[in-house]
Amino acid sequence: MPDVSGGAIGLKEAELKAVVAYLQDLAGAEVTVSIPTGLGQTQTKEASAPAAAPRPPAKDAPTLLAQFTCTACHKVKGQGGVLGPDLSKIGATRDKNYLRRAILDPNAEITKGFVPTMPPNYGEQMYAKEVEMLVDYLAGLK
Numbered sequence: 001m002p003d004v005s006g007g008a009i010g011l012k013e014a015e016l017k018a019v020v021a022y023l024q025d026l027a028g029a030e031v032t033v034s035i036p037t038g039l040g041q042t043q044t045k046e047a048s049a050p051a052a053a054p055r056p057p058a059k060d061a062p063t064l065l066a067q068f069t070c071t072a073c074h075k076v077k078g079q080g081g082v083l084g085p086d087l088s089k090i091g092a093t094r095d096k097n098y099l100r101r102a103i104l105d106p107n108a109e110i111t112k113g114f115v116p117t118m119p120p121n122y123g124e125q126m127y128a129k130e131v132e133m134l135v136d137y138l139a140g141l142k
């Protein structure tokens with residue numbers, strides 16, 4: 001009989017007991033070994049351990065505009081890029097529902113005269129709270 005707890009087979013004590021219990025059960029005999037519970041728990045904990053800490057939400061809308069590179073394409077208060085519409089007075093013509101959709105689903109309606117290049121995945125990158133912060137801020141630009 002090969003050494004099943006060493007070498008290439010390397011069964012652990014609990015695994016050996018499980019095999020014995022299986023064979024006893026298979027033979028119709030009374031199962032006399034008890035298998036330790038909580039197997040693999042330490043392993044699972046280690047494997048799923050330190051996930052990266054979640055990003056803290058941005059503290060205000062101007063931080064968000066910079067952090068999510070909105071101002072690379074949009075002017076806000078006269079400052080920024082020109083790939084997208086100037087947002088400096090966006091609140092005068094667009095309501096909150098429109099603004100929210102423009103951020104979460106930019107291709108739902110393409111602003112006339114612009115090529116649809118706005119990133120479509122802000123909804124996956126921002127916290128809901130951050131989206132609302134931006135919507136409130138933009139709606140207030142008049």
Ligand code: HEC
Pocket residue numbers: 064065068069070071072073074083084085087090099102103106107109110111114115116117118119122134138
């Ligand atoms: C890569 C360039 C780019 C980036 C980055 C970008 N946008 Fe845009 N955005 C556009 C373009 C182009 C349009 C117009 C075409 C369209 O409707 O998709 C637009 C449209 C909009 C509109 C609608 C404007 C209108 O007059 O109808 C809003 C609001 C807006 N963007 C907000 C944002 C915000 C907020 C961010 C950052 C979270 C952002 N954009 C990031 C390019 C960009």
